[in-house]
Amino acid sequence: MTEHISDVTGRPRPVPGPPGEAALVVVDVQRDFADPAHLPWLSPADRDRVLAAVERTADLVGRARAAGVPVVWVRLEQDLAEPWGSSRWHRGLLDADPDTLLSREPCVAGTPGAEWFGVEPEPEEPVVAKRRYSGFHGTDLERVLHGIGATWVTVCGLTADCCVDSTARDAFQLGFRVVVAADATASYEEDRHSSAMRALALHAAVVAGSEEAAAAWTAPSSDRG
Numbered sequence: 093m094t095e096h097i098s099d100v101t102g103r104p105r106p107v108p109g110p111p112g113e114a115a116l117v118v119v120d121v122q123r124d125f126a127d128p129a130h131l132p133w134l135s136p137a138d139r140d141r142v143l144a145a146v147e148r149t150a151d152l153v154g155r156a157r158a159a160g161v162p163v164v165w166v167r168l169e170q171d172l173a174e175p176w177g178s179s180r181w182h183r184g185l186l187d188a189d190p191d192t193l194l195s196r197e198p199c200v201a202g203t204p205g206a207e208w209f210g211v212e213p214e215p216e217e218p219v220v221a222k223r224r225y226s227g228f229h230g231t232d233l234e235r236v237l238h239g240i241g242a243t244w245v246t247v248c249g250l251t252a253d254c255c256v257d258s259t260a261r262d263a264f265q266l267g268f269r270v271v272v273a274a275d276a277t278a279s280y281e282e283d284r285h286s287s288a289m290r291a292l293a294l295h296a297a298v299v300a301g302s303e304e305a306a307a308a309w310t311a312p313s314s315d316r317g
Contacts, residue, residue: 097300097308100274100289105298108244108269111309115242116156117263119166119227119249119256119277121149124198124205126250131280138280142250143210145278148302149248150211152276157214159309162240165219166227166249166259168199169206176223226258234266244269246305247297248276253288264296273302 096104108114124130126146128139156163170176180186185196199206201221213219218240220233227233237245245268247260256277264270272292279285293299300308 097271097298097304099293099298099300099304107308108271108298111159111161113241113243114309115162115164115237115240115245116152117164117166117227117233117237117245117247117249117259118149118153118211119247119259120168120199120251121146121209121211121249122167122199122205123207123209125168126209130205134280138282141282141285142278142280145248145250145276146210148273148276152246152248152273152302152306153211155306156246156309159306161309162242163213163217164233164236164240165213165217166231166233166255167206167208167219167221168223168255169201169221170197170199170223171201172197174223224258225255226262227255228259228262228266237268242268244271246271246273246308248273248302250278252277252279253284254279257288257292260292261296270297271305271308272297272299273305274299276302276305 095107097107098104126142131139153163218236220227220231220236222229222231224230245263247256247270249256260270260272274289279288289299
């Protein structure tokens with residue numbers, strides 16, 4: 093078995109750590125972000141890319157479970173009673189009426205848009221609810237990961253340029269070694285996905301294909317010093 097993981101450019105990188113210290117973090121694979129019925133404004137090609145990323149995410153989840161790698165789920169649950177004011181300002185919604193907010197805010201808790209899509213947790217797998225982009229902001233995700241002994245994470249899900257990016261960067265800044273499974277994430281425009289992957293590879297993560305990412309769960313680690 094190899095002691096390296098190849099990134100999307102073919103460059104060999106050291107495996108981040110022992111398989112027993114790995115975790116898979118699945119971000120926001122929910123209807124409002126992934127279900128074609130909730131994304132009518134996307135082109136057919138872009139919808140297909142999102143669905144392909146969901147399929148690869150589901151495959152990664154299955155392979156993590158088979159390898160004994162813990163799967164930790166992150167989901168957006170918006171609460172209209174606790175608005176994210178800066179986000180509403182940025183999107184021009186500060187003065188929006190309640191009906192408009194309900195239609196424009198994704199993944200409002202208790203609505204169909206907040207449901208999982210294409211893949212979902214097993215009853216024993218941790219689920220972390222968030223109200224911002226990053227899975228770490230205002231949540232116990234860091235505690236959950238430390239509690240299962242994780243020192244490195246593989247991140248997948250939606251969307252690459254927003255919540256995946258924020259979660260991966262925060263994981264890196266908190267000391268976790270980060271792999272992003274490039275084909276198990278997507279953005280709503282192909283160039284946005286490519287740009288996000290390039291930026292993450294430069295600053296915070298090894299960006300690899302899902303096959304390489306899964307192979308790292310059974311590879312011996314190299315010297316981590």
